[in-house]
Amino acid sequence: xxxxxxxxxxxxxxxxxxxxxxxxxxxxxxxxxxxxxxxxxxxxxxxxxxxxxxxxxxxxxxxxxxxxxxxxxxxxxxxxxxxxxxxxxxxxxxxxxxxxxxxxxxxxxxxxxxxxxxxxxxxxxxxxxxxxxxxxxxxxxxxxxxxxxxxxxxxxxxxxxxxxxxxxxxxxxxxxxxxxxxxxxxxxxxxxxxxxxxxxxxxxxxxxxxxxxxxxxxxxxxxxxxxxxxxxxxxxxxxxxxxxxxxxxxxxxxxxxxxxxxxxxxxxxxxxxxxxxxxxxxxxxxxxxxxxxxxxxxxxxxxxxxxxxxxxxxxxxxxxxxxxxxxxxxxxxxxxxxxxxxxxxxxxxxxxxxxxxxxxxxxxxxxxxxxxxxxxxxxxxxxxxxxxxxxxxxxxxxxxxxxxxxxxxxxxxxxxxxxxxxxxxxxxxxxxxxxxxxxxxxxxxxxxxxxxxxxxxxxxxxxxxxxxxxxxxxxxxxxx
Amino acid sequence: xxxxxxxxxxxxxxxxxxxxxxxxxxxxxxxxxxxxxxxxxxxxxxxxxxxxxxxxxxxxxxxxxxxxxxxxxxxxxxxxxxxxxxxxxxxxxxxxxxxxxxxxxxxxxxxxxxxxxxxxxxxxxxxxxxxxxxxxxxxxxxxxxxxxxxxxxxxxxxxxxxxxxxxxxxxxxxxxxx
Numbered sequence: 318x319x320x321x322x323x324x325x326x327x328x329x330x331x332x333x334x335x336x337x338x339x340x341x342x343x344x345x346x347x348x349x350x351x352x353x354x355x356x357x358x359x360x361x362x363x364x365x366x367x368x369x370x371x372x373x374x375x376x377x378x379x380x381x382x383x384x385x386x387x388x389x390x391x392x393x394x395x396x397x398x399x400x401x402x403x404x405x406x407x408x409x410x411x412x413x414x415x416x417x418x419x420x421x422x423x424x425x426x427x428x429x430x431x432x433x434x435x436x437x438x439x440x441x442x443x444x445x446x447x448x449x450x451x452x453x454x455x456x457x458x459x460x461x462x463x464x465x466x467x468x469x470x471x472x473x474x475x476x477x478x479x480x481x482x483x484x485x486x487x488x489x490x491x492x493x494x495x496x497x498x499x500x501x502x503x504x505x506x507x508x509x510x511x512x513x514x515x516x517x518x519x520x521x522x523x524x525x526x527x528x529x530x531x532x533x534x535x536x537x538x539x540x541x542x543x544x545x546x547x548x549x550x551x552x553x554x555x556x557x558x559x560x561x562x563x564x565x566x567x568x569x570x571x572x573x574x575x576x577x578x579x580x581x582x583x584x585x586x587x588x589x590x591x592x593x594x595x596x597x598x599x600x601x602x603x604x605x606x607x608x609x610x611x612x613x614x615x616x617x618x619x620x621x622x623x624x625x626x627x628x629x630x631x632x633x634x635x636x637x638x639x640x641x642x643x644x645x646x647x648x649x650x651x652x653x654x655x656x657x658x659x660x661x662x663x664x665x666x667x668x669x670x671x672x673x674x675x676x677x678x679x680x681x682x683x684x685x686x687x688x689x690x691x692x693x694x695x696x697x698x699x700x701x702x703x704x705x706x707x708x709x710x711x712x713x714x715x716x717x718x719x720x721x722x723x724x725x726x727x728x729x730x731x732x733x734x735x736x737x738x739x740x741x742x743x744x745x746x747x748x749x750x751x752x753x754x755x756x757x758x759x760x761x762x763x764x765x766x767x768x769x770x771x772x773x774x775x776x777x778x779x780x781x782x783x784x785x786x787x788x789x790x791x792x793x794x795x796x797x
Numbered sequence: 798x799x800x801x802x803x804x805x806x807x808x809x810x811x812x813x814x815x816x817x818x819x820x821x822x823x824x825x826x827x828x829x830x831x832x833x834x835x836x837x838x839x840x841x842x843x844x845x846x847x848x849x850x851x852x853x854x855x856x857x858x859x860x861x862x863x864x865x866x867x868x869x870x871x872x873x874x875x876x877x878x879x880x881x882x883x884x885x886x887x888x889x890x891x892x893x894x895x896x897x898x899x900x901x902x903x904x905x906x907x908x909x910x911x912x913x914x915x916x917x918x919x920x921x922x923x924x925x926x927x928x929x930x931x932x933x934x935x936x937x938x939x940x941x942x943x944x945x946x947x948x949x950x951x952x953x954x955x956x957x958x959x960x961x962x963x964x965x966x967x968x969x970x971x972x973x974x975x
Contacts, residue, residue, distance in 0.1 A: 477833060491946075491949055494954070501959065505961075508815065509815050521807070522807065524808070526810050529961060537958075545955065562964040563960065563962050563963055564959075564965070566818065570955075590953070592953050593956050594951035596946055597944065599823055599828075601817060608951070612951040635955075641953070672957075675810075678957060709963075714964045715964070737811050738805040738806070738809040780820070782823075782824075783820070786827055787827060795944055795945065
């Protein structure tokens with residue numbers, strides 16, 4: 318490791334990523350996505366009595382997987398569904414075909430990123446197969462039945478009664494930790510559908526998005542699909558890169574991306590640590606950090622720009638640390654940009670499980686330097702030698718000091734490379750900018766563990782008051 | 798639909814559909830929602846800390862209802878909106894923005910930027926009747942369900958599905974929900 322942050326070679330601190338490769342065509346991608354679009358458009362009108370155009374979309378997805386082990390099941394499912402006789406098993410087969418196609422799109426995109434970054438590849442394959450058990454089978458059956466009713470109605474056929482059918486399933490699932498994944502997904506999905514009812518008057522449908530959520534939810538109802546157990550324990554030093562926040566009205570998750578250096582001197586690895594919680598929709602902004610903070614000491618380490626020392630921390634086959642505060646203690650100060658310049662280029666990623674191979678799941682930590690910035694109608698764009706890279710500023714949490722303006726005046730950006738809507742985008746985790754001839758870092762997750770920033774303190778106070786009122790009300794009304 | 802190529806928004810896995818709620822103080826109106834064709838919510842009593850009112854206004858007709866959680870009618874809600882309903886409209890505007898509230902309730906607020914006052918005036922000027930099909934019990938149970946989210950434990954098991962729900966940190970365009 319080079320302590321002062323200089324690069325271990327003479328590449329001069331420029332952009333180490335071949336941005337030009339990111340905008341080149343990826344072979345086969347358009348064809349795979351066209352088959353997905355055809356199926357997704359069939360879901361807009363619903364599968365109760367498919368019209369010829371919808372039948373074409375169904376046949377298209379069957380053709381696209383004709384050379385795979387799914388071929389005969391999907392062909393039968395497409396055929397039966399096109400004639401209006403599709404059952405749950407057929408819908409599951411179609412969702413599986415769609416998931417496989419997006420899996421291949423994911424793999425092609427990841428291969429392109431690896432080429433652009435010239436980083437080590439996956440060192441061990443993720444081949445965990447979890448035996449399905451009968452845990453809460455009736456709830457999963459109820460969820461599947463609701464999802465199949467949705468598919469028959471189509472997005473244009475949704476109404477409050479149909480969408481409301483998810484509520485009892487979600488309420489029954491949420492308290493069970495083993496069902497948190499399907500519960501959280503169904504909850505967010507149903508709330509979004511409810512806000513768009515009746516579907517008949519929708520001017521625009523988020524076609525890919527709702528088909529994604531539907532297919533994923535349907536596959537999660539299969540026994541064992543949502544299980545991602547620990548496959549080992551790791552001991553060594555964890556160097557945080559930054560924090561990513563995800564939320565819908567009634568759930569929040571923070572994920573810290575980091576480089577893990579094993580104590581035994583093995584290959585450094587790219588890992589994540591996550592913490593999530595259900596929430597009332599009025600808990601937002603700094604309230605999200607307050608909800609999560611007590612459950613993962615790593616959030617404080619992100620704010621304090623420290624490493625953490627891990628002792629036998631459980632890890633999944635996908636590189637997710639199953640965080641336990643008892644197995645981590647605060648380490649030395651660690652500058653995320655030093656980590657990005659020195660440790661990140663040698664860190665090997667973990668493999669991705671079959672269900673998680675989807676373009677929306679791509680989040681590759683990268684460092685971009687030596688760029689010019691344009692801030693126009695299509696948002697902030699980094700102009701790098703040989704190409705342009707759009708900045709997805711909408712993913713930066715509101716409760717933090719990093720704003721689009723700060724990104725626009727930056728000289729280095731540490732972020733997550735993502736892919737959506739047909740292009741690669743950079744989600745900033747932190748930037749470096751020059752203030753009075755000094756380099757200053759600004760982190761999206763700076764307030765994760767708490768803050769003394771004036772605006773931050775105000776936001777924290779407001780959030781504390783909101784939760785206090787709700788807890789007081791809950792104390793009075795829930796336990797009567 | 799189906800008669801041309803999909804737009805970038807239609808092909809986005811993380812298209813923003815519902816704008817995130819804006820932060821607001823909850824002491825006076827702990828719960829507000831646009832649901833079931835109504836603006837509905839729970840309003841704290843000004844005099845009794847243990848009492849709450851369940852208030853609602855229907856979209857289109859502006860038919861209103863206000864009663865305690867024990868189903869005693871609100872004395873103020875005779876002939877027109879009571880102060881609880883006015884407070885409900887005000888807090889809904891803070892949480893969702895006046896435009897979204899106006900659109901949901903189907904209020905023609907006249908010229909200029911709508912605000913809580915103009916929305917309320919536009920509704921009361923139509924002399925709406927009271928809503929006899931009061932769904933107070935249902936609204937109250939939705940409020941309790943909402944509060945119950947605070948009691949559910951956090952987890953450090955990853956939720957990969959949340960990748961589809963990026964934070965709505967900074968204003969984004971493309972949201973379609975009313």
